[in-house]
Amino acid sequence: MPSSLLPDCAIPWQIIWMPKELFFLHKLSKIFPNGTIGISDLSLRIFEGECLLITGSNGSGKTLLMRMLLGLVEPTEGEIRFRGIPLHKTQDTLRREVGMVFQDADAQIIGETLEEDIAFGPKNLGYAKETIKTQVHAALKATGLWEKKDFPPRRLSGGEKRRLAVAGILAMGGTVLIMDEPFANLDWSGVMLVLESIRHLKAAGKTLIILTHELEKVLALADRLGILHQGRIRELGAPGDILDRLVPEYGVRDPRRTYTAAKDCTWLTV
Ligand SMILES: Nc1ncnc2c1ncn2[C@@H]1O[C@H](COP(=O)(O)OP(=O)(O)OP(=O)(O)O)[C@@H](O)[C@H]1O
Numbered sequence: 001m002p003s004s005l006l007p008d009c010a011i012p013w014q015i016i017w018m019p020k021e022l023f024f025l026h027k028l029s030k031i032f033p034n035g036t037i038g039i040s041d042l043s044l045r046i047f048e049g050e051c052l053l054i055t056g057s058n059g060s061g062k063t064l065l066m067r068m069l070l071g072l073v074e075p076t077e078g079e080i081r082f083r084g085i086p087l088h089k090t091q092d093t094l095r096r097e098v099g100m101v102f103q104d105a106d107a108q109i110i111g112e113t114l115e116e117d118i119a120f121g122p123k124n125l126g127y128a129k130e131t132i133k134t135q136v137h138a139a140l141k142a143t144g145l146w147e148k149k150d151f152p153p154r155r156l157s158g159g160e161k162r163r164l165a166v167a168g169i170l171a172m173g174g175t176v177l178i179m180d181e182p183f184a185n186l187d188w189s190g191v192m193l194v195l196e197s198i199r200h201l202k203a204a205g206k207t208l209i210i211l212t213h214e215l216e217k218v219l220a221l222a223d224r225l226g227i228l229h230q231g232r233i234r235e236l237g238a239p240g241d242i243l244d245r246l247v248p249e250y251g252v253r254d255p256r257r258t259y260t261a262a263k264d265c266t267w268l269t270v
Pocket residue numbers: 032034036037038056057058059060061062063064065103213
């Protein structure tokens with residue numbers, strides 16, 4: 001509405017609209033018994049409905065951060081709150097609301113068939129039988145796995161297993177999705193299916209936290225980009241701004257580069 005039409009007492013919507021904080025991470029550290037510093041003095045706020053992309057080189061702490069957000073790894077110092085409540089006091093809510101795709105797709109396989117595997121999450125959450133069936137079938141179709149619904153998951157290819165993990169979280173219908181390297185091992189059509197799911201989830205207002213070094217696949221969908229380096233968030237903000245000030249030290253490559261000829265298609269920069 002044009003501001004001239006607002007009554008005098010009206011407060012501009014920019015002031016009224018405040019994104020709700022979902023995760024609050026304060027001075028988080030994780031030091032392993034062998035002395036490895038996994039996460040170091042990391043503070044971060046994650047807001048409802050945003051698509052937050054976190055990148056960083058191998059070993060920068062992406063998977064560890066995801067495991068800490070899920071309460072699977074205890075911090076050495078600092079705290080994490082989910083909707084304002086310390087993580088350890090809100091495990092049930094967390095389980096209901098947050099779905100995850102692990103980097104190691106095998107670690108997530110539970111069922112004897114794809115259908116059974118995908119149904120595991122919604123069953124655990126106590127959904128009605130009919131609802132489970134509808135959600136599982138929709139997830140199988142959305143990820144291109146419908147034809148294989150009676151197949152044993154362990155015999156799927158690496159890329160298909162990753163799609164299965166995505167189907168699992170789609171069927172759970174949570175509000176927050178954390179994905180660790182969701183594109184690993186996927187061929188072009190596999191990437192497109194996962195991207196399509198991500199797009200739908202974003203349009204449906206879900207909060208998406210994507211940890212990946214394959215920035216080029218998903219950058220356009222990101223609201224914020226964070227760079228993790230040696231366990232610390234070193235940069236955080238609008239993706240374009242962050243990429244404009246990339247330094248080689250982070251080990252992250254700016255994906256905005258475009259190729260015009262086949263001979264240009266190389267990762268070599270010399
Ligand atoms: N249980 C553990 N004991 C000791 N060190 C660990 C343990 N788990 C993780 N680390 C270390 O923590 C650091 C962060 O690991 P993490 O798996 O989070 O990296 P990542 O950013 O996900 O890397 P990648 O891109 O290869 O997936 C690494 O140096 C790793 O060796």
